[in-house]
Amino acid sequence: MSFSPLTSACSSLGVKSSSLIVQLGFHTAENNKFPGAFVSSPKRTKTKKFSIACSSTDPLLVKAARGDPVSRPPTWMMRQAGRYMAVYRKLAEKHPSFRERSETTDLIVEISLQPWEAFRPDGVIIFSDILTPLPAFGVPFDIEEVRGPVIQSPIRFEDDLKALHPIDLEKLHFVGESLKILCQEVGGHAAVLGFVGAPWTIATYIVEGGTTRTYTTIKSMCHTAPNLLRTLLSHLTKAISEYIIYQVESGAHCIQIFDSWGGQLPPDMWEQWSKPYITEIVSVVRNKCPKTPLVLYINGNGGLLERMKGTGVDVIGLDWTVDMADARKRLGSDISVQGNVDPAYLFSPLSAVTKEIQRVVKCAGPRGHILNLGHGVLVGTPEEAVAHFFDVSKSLNYDGSSQNHSMEESKLLV
Secondary structure, eight states: OOOOHHHHHHTTOOOBTTTTEEEEEOOOTTTOOOSSEEEEOSSOOOHHHHGGGGOSSSOHHHHHHHTOOOSSOOBOOTTOSSTTSHHHHHHHHHOOOHHHHHHOHHHHHHHHHHHHHHHOOSEEEOSOOTTTTGGGGTOOOEEETTTEEEOSSOOOSGGGGGGOOOOOGGGGHHHHHHHHHHHHHHTTSSEEEEEEEOHHHHHHHHHHTBOOSSOHHHHHHHHHSHHHHHHHHHHHHHHHHHHHHHHHHTTOSEEEEEOTTGGGSOHHHHHHHTHHHHHHHHHHHHHHOTTSOEEEEOTTOTTTHHHHHTTTOSEEEOOTTSOHHHHHHHHOSSSEEEEEEOGGGGGSOHHHHHHHHHHHHHHHOSSSEEEEESSOOOTTOOHHHHHHHHHHHHHEEEOGGGGGSOTTTOEEEO
């Protein structure tokens, strides 16, 4: 595979002096300078300072999602609230049921705000689960300690579809209530994020009856009962669309669509069995909430990037196995990207974390990038590493002139 000059430049980065000055810009022959400078300071940016970037109507993260000029890459982490945090583990001891923690307004708000209070990310995502809305449209489920989510009555035959009904958003009142409170608590200092599972990913649980490593039942259904599967996916598409709109109307600034298991499909199968339904969701939501950015994340999405862009979302979430510079080359500059530091880096020396953040941000370019991990925070991740990740991200600063150059033209030099 051939690599662009952008890729080569990104792969040979280093740290220049203790000030961590990194050039990220466009070389001009006239003055032999790099006007697109990317500078990071070793000092931590205080909340009052970085909130200035969010003082206008739209939070920094929303601006970056739309591709608007920003002063630095906004940052949050998937699974930024969770068991790696001591405060979460203490709360979970008092409330051992995940369903209770994720379906009780006070607990949702408290858990969602734990990383906000500790690290001040640019995005505060609601503590929930992609399966949370299932009972609201006729699919009850349990979460068992060992097996994880379990659906006692999977949908595998035509008669099973009779259990489905339109989504009853009243049964998800705790989601709407939590989002409203989070908006009040965070104010204009960060974006409040909602999320949903994509139809294919949700269908894998409903058809398989829970988690699976092989997906053989639903994959065979693509051939043995395609009409049944299409009916299920269509129902999920409508319910998920309404659920997204409900989250936006409750205060969510941005929505991430997790097609977590879309990467288990061959690209041509994803094109047939997942993409059309995500595209329909984007169309419906765009019609009702035209200013709300939509992010699409797929685990193992290296072979799907161009197809993902075709859904019409605003941001493509990259997992850590995708080279950021290569993704930029493939996707172009007319769509934003999110990611994609390997979560395992947070177990490395902090200096290595710093260098990787710099590499990823430089490869992403000065516009349309939301810094994140390439997957969720791993259990056992040191909290000090997470704090360092956010500290480094807040210390970064784009030179304003770099906003005027396309990402393909930018040269990344030390």
